[in-house]
Each structure stands twice: as C-alpha cells, then as structure tokens.
Amino acid sequence: MSYAVKEIFATLQGEGAHTGRAAIFCRFAGCNLWSGREEDRAKASCQFCDTDFIGIDGPGGGRFENAQDLALAIKNCWQQYSSDFTQAYVVFTGGEPLLQLDPNLIKAVKAQGFTIAVETNGTIKAPEGIDWICVSPKPGLPLLQVSGSELKLVYPQETLPPSLFEGLDFAHFWLQPKDDAHRQDATRQAVHYCQEHPHWRLSLQTHKFIGIL
Numbered sequence: 001m002s003y004a005v006k007e008i009f010a011t012l013q014g015e016g017a018h019t020g021r022a023a024i025f026c027r028f029a030g031c032n033l034w035s036g037r038e039e040d041r042a043k044a045s046c047q048f049c050d051t052d053f054i055g056i057d058g059p060g061g062g063r064f065e066n067a068q069d070l071a072l073a074i075k076n077c078w079q080q081y082s083s084d085f086t087q088a089y090v091v092f093t094g095g096e097p098l099l100q101l102d103p104n105l106i107k108a109v110k111a112q113g114f115t116i117a118v119e120t121n122g123t124i125k126a127p128e129g130i131d132w133i134c135v136s137p138k139p140g141l142p143l144l145q146v147s148g149s150e151l152k153l154v155y156p157q158e159t160l161p162p163s164l165f166e167g168l169d170f171a172h173f174w175l176q177p178k179d180d181a182h183r184q185d186a187t188r189q190a191v192h193y194c195q196e197h198p199h200w201r202l203s204l205q206t207h208k209f210i211g212i213l
C-alpha cells in the first residue's frame with residue numbers, strides 16, 4: 001500500500017503525558033470527519049480542527065510507495081537531530097492516521113528502532129503493535145477505540161461531556177482547552193472541571209505557547 005503524507009517534522013510532543021518528549025511527527029493527509037476545506041467546516045462532524053492536513057505538499061511530505069520508504073524518511077528525520085535510537089519516537093497523526101497506519105508500516109518503523117505513538121479520533125480500531133494510543137473523541141461517528149494509553153478530550157464540546165468517557169479503559173484522562181477565539185474561556189472552564197473532577201487533568205498545547213511546530 002502507498003501512503004499520502006502531508007508533512008514529516010521533528011519537534012517535541014506538545015500535549016498529554018509525553019509533553020516535552022523529542023518526537024518525529026508524521027502527519028497523514030485526509031480525515032474521515034472533515035474534508036479540511038474551510039468552506040466545509042460548518043457542516044463537518046468535527047468543526048474546531050486546528051490543522052492543515054490537505055495534500056502532500058508540506059515539509060517532508062509526499063506520496064510514499066511502500067512502508068519501507070516511509071520508515072526510512074522518518075528515520076532520516078530523527079537522525080538529523082540525534083544518533084540516540086534508544087529514544088527514537090514517532091507520533092503518527094493527521095488528519096486521521098488510522099485511515100492509513102497499517103501493520104506493514106508499524107513493522108517497518110519498529111525495525112528502525114522506533115517507539116510508536118498515534119493521535120486518533122477513535123472512530124477506527126487501532127491495529128496491533130502501537131506503543132502509545134491517544135484517543136481524542138469527536139462527534140459524528142461512533143467511538144470504536146475504547147481503550148488505550150490516554151484519552152484527550154478537547155473541551156468544551158457541547159455533545160461530549162467528559163462523563164461519557166470516564167469509565168473507559170485508559171491510563172490517563174485529559175481535558176485540552178479548545179483552541180479558537182474563545183480559548184481563554186475554554187481554559188478557565190477546563191481548569192474548573194479538573195478541580196471538581198480530579199479524574200481529569202489539564203493538557204495544554206505547549207508547542208503553541210513556545211512557537212514550535
């Protein structure tokens with residue numbers, strides 16, 4: 001199978017339990033909850049997306065004809081920064097990465113020494129072999145991935161109160177303030193919710209504060 005990748009870049013994980021960890025981000029093109037076009041946003045299932053995932057024209061992006069080619073691109077990106085492959089970490093995101101991340105690619109990046117994380121909306125079951133699964137629920141399609149490492153709910157979402165997810169099998173539960181024109185207010189509300197419901201912790205998009213990707 002071939003892979004449509006918007007961009008591949010080296011940064012620090014900005015969100016959740018691995019905040020601050022050096023990582024390669026592989027951002028796949030395309031999502032099942034929004035076309036990515038501004039004119040479709042208002043009628044999309046997921047309306048607050050902060051990401052451009054259309055096309056394959058970003059830095060390091062492209063169409064990769066097979067898993068080995070993509071795994072080598074990810075490895076080269078890590079190698080530009082570090083020769084320490086004991087810590088090699090790749091985060092597959094998008095768009096919706098589980099539309100494309102398959103067992104072949106998992107095998108190929110593991111063979112290069114990587115620990116694998118995924119950021120998913122949870123509407124597609126994750127294949128075996130992913131080391132860290134972050135599910136961020138959205139309206140529109142049923143949640144199929146109901147276990148994993150962390151559940152990171154963008155907050156607030158009118159139709160998705162945190163209580164819907166509290167019983168699921170995740171190690172960490174995060175509220176991440178929705179970043180739009182009302183981010184300050186969303187942050188205040190999230191802080192308040194975490195104080196009253198200590199099952200939940202606050203996840204901030206730290207990369208945005210310090211101006212890295």
Ligand SMILES: C[S@@+](CC[C@H](N)C(=O)[O-])C[C@H]1O[C@@H](n2cnc3c(N)ncnc32)[C@H](O)[C@@H]1O
Pocket residue numbers: 031048049050051093094095096097119120121122135136152154176177178179180205
């Ligand atoms: C762009 S999404 C891609 C992965 C996957 N499609 C998903 O939704 O989880 C990556 C992360 O950013 C979060 N996110 C997207 N837009 C956001 C926003 N406006 N404010 C806060 N978090 C946002 C998502 O919930 C998800 O945790």
Ligand SMILES: Nc1nc2[nH]cc(C(=O)O)c2c(=O)[nH]1
Pocket residue numbers: 011012013014015025051093094119207212213
């Ligand atoms: N630094 C950084 N951390 C992130 N964590 C999740 C991201 C995503 O867009 O999936 C993201 C991102 O885009 N940048």
Ligand code: SF4
Pocket residue numbers: 031032033034046047048049050051053094095096121138
């Ligand atoms: S599901 Fe993820 S990638 Fe798709 S539109 Fe929503 S936040 Fe963006």
Ligand SMILES: [Mg+2]
Pocket residue numbers: 050051
């Ligand atoms: Mg992002």
